[in-house]
Amino acid sequence: MQETALVKFLRYAKIDTQSKEDVNETPSTQKQFNLSRLLVDELKQFGITDAELDEHCYVTATIPKNTDKKVSIICFVAHVDTSPEVTDTDVKPQVIENYLGGDIVLPGDNSIIIKESENRNLRKCIGGTIVTTDGTTLLGADNKAGVAAIMTAAERLMNDSSIIHGDVKICFTPDEEVGKGTEYFPFERINAEYAYTVDGDMPGELNKETFSANSATITIHGRDIHPGMAKDIMVNSVRAAADIIAMLPKHMSPETTDKYQPYIHPLGIEGGVMKTTIRFILRDFETSGLETQREILQNVIAVAQTLHPRAKFELVIKESYRNMREKLEEKPEVLEWLWEAAVRTGTDPYWEPIRGGTDGSKLSWKGLPTPNIYTGGQNFHSRNEWLSVDGMNKAVETIINLVQIIAEK
Numbered sequence: 001m002q003e004t005a006l007v008k009f010l011r012y013a014k015i016d017t018q019s020k021e022d023v024n025e026t027p028s029t030q031k032q033f034n035l036s037r038l039l040v041d042e043l044k045q046f047g048i049t050d051a052e053l054d055e056h057c058y059v060t061a062t063i064p065k066n067t068d069k070k071v072s073i074i075c076f077v078a079h080v081d082t083s084p085e086v087t088d089t090d091v092k093p094q095v096i097e098n099y100l101g102g103d104i105v106l107p108g109d110n111s112i113i114i115k116e117s118e119n120r121n122l123r124k125c126i127g128g129t130i131v132t133t134d135g136t137t138l139l140g141a142d143n144k145a146g147v148a149a150i151m152t153a154a155e156r157l158m159n160d161s162s163i164i165h166g167d168v169k170i171c172f173t174p175d176e177e178v179g180k181g182t183e184y185f186p187f188e189r190i191n192a193e194y195a196y197t198v199d200g201d202m203p204g205e206l207n208k209e210t211f212s213a214n215s216a217t218i219t220i221h222g223r224d225i226h227p228g229m230a231k232d233i234m235v236n237s238v239r240a241a242a243d244i245i246a247m248l249p250k251h252m253s254p255e256t257t258d259k260y261q262p263y264i265h266p267l268g269i270e271g272g273v274m275k276t277t278i279r280f281i282l283r284d285f286e287t288s289g290l291e292t293q294r295e296i297l298q299n300v301i302a303v304a305q306t307l308h309p310r311a312k313f314e315l316v317i318k319e320s321y322r323n324m325r326e327k328l329e330e331k332p333e334v335l336e337w338l339w340e341a342a343v344r345t346g347t348d349p350y351w352e353p354i355r356g357g358t359d360g361s362k363l364s365w366k367g368l369p370t371p372n373i374y375t376g377g378q379n380f381h382s383r384n385e386w387l388s389v390d391g392m393n394k395a396v397e398t399i400i401n402l403v404q405i406i407a408e409k
Ligand SMILES: [Zn+2]
Pocket: 079, 142, 143, 176, 199
């Protein structure tokens, strides 16, 4: 009997692989190697002889083809790290079999409740198996459910010669959560024509679109002096920053938008009288919309400048990633195969825009078209995270279907 995806997932979830922001090395944390090393060992146990881990914590492996037909090489990608937002130390997954419906109160912290009213997908899982946290950590289904799905499919493909496929590559990456998952992506070792990240949501939901994304900072320089003698001399950059935040369009925030709507999100502010820095992320599905967002920030600064004539304002905008749709539509077969693979599992597939980025956006723009497949995970980056095990099993089936469909074509 082959080990289930659930058993694999529980083993991986207990290994702390949290990545860290603002580290100039890949991987950003050495502990990510603990899972990656284990994955290489397990891949070798499946009989995959070329399984390899490099110094930047990328795992690569090849499931060798079992047909003489010329079949496109595809790669499945998942990330081993978990979000820096919530601790991944000492994860205690709670497995709920035969979920009966209703809210789920987490045992380690009774204030953390997975509410039916906030989780429309819970109802779809009645009668199924769910994994939650104990309420004190995240679960890491993002993306260990994807890792477990790929590992389960790999084991099956190595053991079942009746499934005909070309060379199938696997790549597990570090640091996706800090936006550096593709920094040292081993394109040469992978050498694939198409790839799929397995890093999505509920079964049926497929992703070919991400935001186009920039980051921005506004730095305001003021002038400090003892408040007792500040009249007509002090320039308080804190007040200027507050005015800027107050002028941002409220209908363009993450809290007030969904689906295809863009946003400007001030996610951090730091400073004092002398200098205040506001950090933003800018998101739009149309890359041209990011230019509009630049203009909005410039206009806000222009007004703030009139209110604070002696303050100095600086705006810096940097590119983060771009919507992958444009690149994927150049090779529509990568989407058609995925759609058919999902249909064959018995789910009703649909395309959902990702209000974020995936490694797929960067890979697609670097020439490797990479849409995204569901994993069954929900409420990522939070203590409310949960996983539909049936959803994860659908991901395994989808992977198996995909390799067959590509070999059939
Ligand atoms: Zn992820």
